[in-house]
Amino acid sequence: MRFGARVSSPFSVACFRYKSTIFLYHTSYYRQLPVAIAPSFTVIFSSIRSSAAMAPLDNLxxxxxxxxxxxxxxxxxxxxxxxxxxxxxxxxxxxxxxxxxxxxxxxxxxxxxxxxxxxxxxxxxxxxxxxxxxxxxxxxxxxDLAAPPAPAKASRSSSKASTSKAAASASQTATITGKKRGRKAADDEEEEEEEAADDKKAAKGKGKAKAAAAPKAKAPAAKKRKGKKVESEDEDEEMEDDDEEEEEEVPEPPTSEEVLERERQKTYKAPVDELCWLKRVAYEVYEDDDHVKYDASLNQTNIRDNNNKFYILQLLKKGATFAVWTRWGRVGEGGQTKCMDNLAFAVAMKEFNKKFKDKTGVIWEERLNANRPGKYTYLEKDYAPPDEEKKPKDEPDETIESKLPAETQTIVHLIFNKQFMQESMANLNYDSKKLPLGRLNKNTILQGYNQLKAISEALDSRASSDVFEMLTNRYYSIIPHSFGRDRPRVINSDRQLKAEMDLVQSLGDMAIAEKIMKDVEYAEDENGNRIHPLDKQFASLGLRETTPLDPEGSEYTTLRDYFHKTHGHTHYHMRARVVHIFRIERQGEKETYAKEKYDSFDSDNRRLLWHGSRATNFAGILSQGLRIAPPEAPVNGYMFGKGVYLADISTKSAGYCVPSISGNMGLMLLCEAQLGDPMLELTQADYHAAENAKKNACLSTFGMGNTAPGAWMDAGEVHPDLKGVKMPNPEVPIGDSGVAGAYLQYNEYTFRGDDRWPSDTKCYKIKVGFSSKIFSTSQAVQPSSNSLVSVKRARVVGIGQVVVSSAQS
Missing domain, CATH: 3.40.50.10190 (BRCT domain)
Structure with missing residues (x-):
């Protein structure tokens, strides 16, 4: 064999002998030597071949x-x-x-x-x-686990001739609100996103783009990005997408209520985009025979490029005429618009399908899987009943008076307050214009939790910054956030994670309140008689009892003292006063508590403890009870894992009322909790406390703090039904707990639960007032939580509502 010939081997290594020396070299570095050398050549040794064959994963x-x-x-x-x-x-x-x-x-x-x-x-x-x-x-x-099933074919026109003719007609009648661009112009949303807000350069091209939110403003010029392919808004050719379709996730079996809601959704119409002028001439969103509404709200965040953008796509219909409406821009702004009208059905459908695939990377039939990196995410929405099916809103009838006590009316006003909801969402950077509460789908909330759980796992594994950026992009694409023109923040700490968990939790509770408010726009009782909206809203909470306590009675004064005299010494900035106290009972709680025999545990350890949350969350809390966080939620950010968080120091729980977004008023619960004995006792935070408590057959975790109640008393002195329940004695000052190595400042109790929280019938709801200076945003998102949200059902021992006011020094 001539020297210079390659020898194939698993190692890509050749071996040759020159005189008495054997040389071994890697073929990738092979270089032809002079033929004159002409050494004898031998194939690779069998032992080397055998070793190579045993390493199939080399370099992987x-x-x-x-x-x-x-x-x-x-x-x-x-x-x-x-x-x-x-x-x-x-x-x-x-x-x-x-x-x-x-x-x-x-x-x-x-x-x-x-x-x-x-x-x-x-x-x-x-x-x-x-x-x-x-x-x-x-x-x-x-x-390959990500290998997709064969995708369904999108419907096409049966006649190419008619489609071509309609397309030619459409090209002459299409109306474009926005900038006219050539085939190589930058993509619509890229044009809106990549320019700075203060860019004052005139737009180039044929005409000027009109910003929907500010018609007089000039849109920035489109920029071509080096090395990136740009799309044309006017191209009819469908983009090629080499990405593989992702396997569809298997959904959980729907509940009976969800099945009914899905059936109701079929009868509801999708509203035409609020900025679309075609709705004024009787156009409506197209809906096929399967009640699929051709209405797409898309979202995409790319932190590295400072992109935080939306894209609205709708197929509209009026008689036999169709149109395709698009609006795009930065989240929180009106954006720019484009409308192609006077289209035949086949042309409009083709344009809609093309646009959807261009933006998401998947076909319309696979829209629920539209979550690819670098592409838009499809936001699943719920719809409201058609306006024509709603009864007309009459002028307020001054003769209809609320039958609720004055104290109860103030509470209902506080819970069902749209302004407070808007302030709460703005406080959490949520963009309610992009995905209003009334359209918020349960699956969207669960997807948000799933993404936060992925970020939690990245924190545990100390992932790279690229992973955090990618996961945050995905989360913001599902749960729209408004950052103005600022760069979206990467979520890469437990503190940030906890803040976002608070947001998703609050969205779920506020969505419940929003639905109740919509249902009572025309308030009637079961006999069809007009009633006051407050009475209808209160009835929707499903409470069996809501009794305002007499401020002069011993029950009121003892609970008031419990609040004021367990004021944490580090909470010097908070000055609060109890406004109203109600004794309440949720429907079905008494029967559930007795059935589960929580009041006759051999390891009985019932205590009357505080729970605080935003006022806007209370529609969900009162109507559905306190709930354990769902499986989709991460454990990071929760001081002691998932569970219902309670405290024996009033101001510890009051810190989670965030009164600055609810007129300086807050709501608190005073709950009877069956904690079991023994509790899992800890002196510092442990995200896995709930799991460890379960392994040790403990119902709850007791986070022991430096400061604790000075003594405990039987709550039967407050109300006979509370006999056997322990509560701090207000007459004995709080002080040093004497717990060695305690990391926490105050005690914290967490009922872990599996899917519920055992609840008794007696509970107090307390209204609390705060001054305008109380609590900064940073104080409202502490890592430990006193407010959890979940789709899981929980049974509440008792709910107490307190109104407290405070001032910050």
Whole structure:
């Protein structure tokens, strides 16, 4: 064999002998030597070939996710190492493969999302086992967990001739509100996003784009990004998308209420976009025979490029004439618009489908899977009943008076207050214009929780900054945030994570209040008689009892003293006063409590404790009870994991009322809680406390603080039904707890629950007033929580409502 000939081997290594020396070299560095040397050549040794064959995973780097059947994580790591591969704890730039389970893939955790974003193969454990057993790396496609099913074909026109003719007609009659651009102009939303707010340059091109929110303003010129393909708003050619379709997540079985709501949704109409002029000439959103509404609200955040943008796409109909309406821009702004009208159905449908795929990367039929990196996310929405089905709103009838006590009316006003809801959402940076509370879908909230859980896992694994940025982009795309022209903030700390969990929790509760308010726009009783809206709203809470306490009675004065005399010494900025106290009972709680025998535990440990939350959350709390956080929610940010948080120091819970967004008034609950004995006692935070409490057969966790009540008393002195329940004795001052090594300042009790919170019948609702200076935003988002949200049902021992006022020094 002539020298210079390559020898194929698993190592890509050749071996030759020159005189008495054997040389081994890598073929990638091979260089032709003079033929005159002409050494004798020998093939690679069989031992080297054998060793190479045993390393099918050479130069491959893996990340692992999930729990594998019959194999521990260590077993998998050893298997990979013996086959020549290496394992990383998180998805870094060096990782080439992610090995996970179908179940874990469906959860879309941080590693799955990161691998998808990086375009990595996501394979099952079978791929690893087969590659090792066959001593050869197997094709990933056969084991790809992200492999999509065959997508359904979108409907097309049956007549190419008629489509072509209609298209030609449409090109002459299309009305464009916005800037006219050529085929190489920048994409619409890119044009809106990439220019600074204060850019005063005149727009280039044929005409000037009109900003929908400010018609006189000039839109910035479109910029072409170097190295990036730009889209044309006027192109009819459908974009090619090489990305693979993601496998559809398996939804949980719907409840009977959800099934009924889905049926009702079929009868509701999608409203035409508020800035679309076609609604004034009787156009409406097209709906097919399956009640699918061709109304798409899309959202996309890209922190690195300071993009935080929306895209609205609607297929509109008036008789046999159709139109395609689009509006795009930065979240929180009106944006720019474009309308193509006077279209035939086939042309309009084609344009709608093309636009949707251009923006999301998936076809319309796969819209619920529109969550690809670098593309827009489809926001699933609920719709309200058609306006024509609503009864006309009469002028307020001054003869209709509320039958509620004056004290109760003030509480209903506080809970069902649209202005307070808007202030609460603005305080949390949520964009209610993009996704109003009335349109907020339950699945959207759960997706928001899922993304926060992925960020939580990234925090645990100390992921790279790129992973946090990618996960935050995805979260903001699902839960729209308004940052103005500021760059969206990356969520990369427990504190930020907790703030976002508070937002998602509040959105769920406020959505309940919004629905109740819509249902009582024309208030009637069961006999069809007009009643006061406040009475209808109060009735919708489903409370069996709401009794205002006599301010002169001993029950009131003892509870008032409990509030004022358990004022934390570090809460010097808070000056609060009790305004009203109500004894309340939720419908069905008494029967549930007796059925579960929570009042006759062998390990009885019932206490009367505080719980605070935003006033705008109380429609959900009172109508559905205090709830345990759902499985989709992360545990990071919760001081002691998921559960219902309670305190024996009043101002500890009052800190979560955030009265600055509700007219300096707050609501608190005073609850009878069955905590069980023993409790899991801890002196510092532990995200996994709920899991550890369950392992130790404990109902609750007791976070022991430096400051505690000086003594406890039997709450039977307050009300006979509370006999056997412990409460702090207001006559004994709070003081040093004497707990060694206590990290917390005050005690904190967390009922872990599995899917409920055991509830008794007696509970107090307390209204509290605050001064305008109380609480800064940072104080309202502390890592520990006294307010949890969840789709899970919980049974409340009791609810107490207090109104307190305070001032900040």
């Amino acid at each position: 780097v893996f990340a692992l996710s999930g729990t594998f059947d019959n194999m521990t994580k260590k077993d998998v790591e050893v298997l990979i190492s013996n086959a020549g591969g290496t394992v990383k704890s998180s998805v870094t730039k060096a990782v080439t493969h992610l090995i996970t389970t179908p179940e874990d893939f469906q959860k879309k955790n941080a590693k799955v999302i990161a691998a998808t974003a990086n375009g990595l193969p996501i394979v099952s454990i079978d791929w690893l086992q087969d590659s090792v057993s066959k001593k050869k790396k197997q094709p990933e496609s056969k084991y």
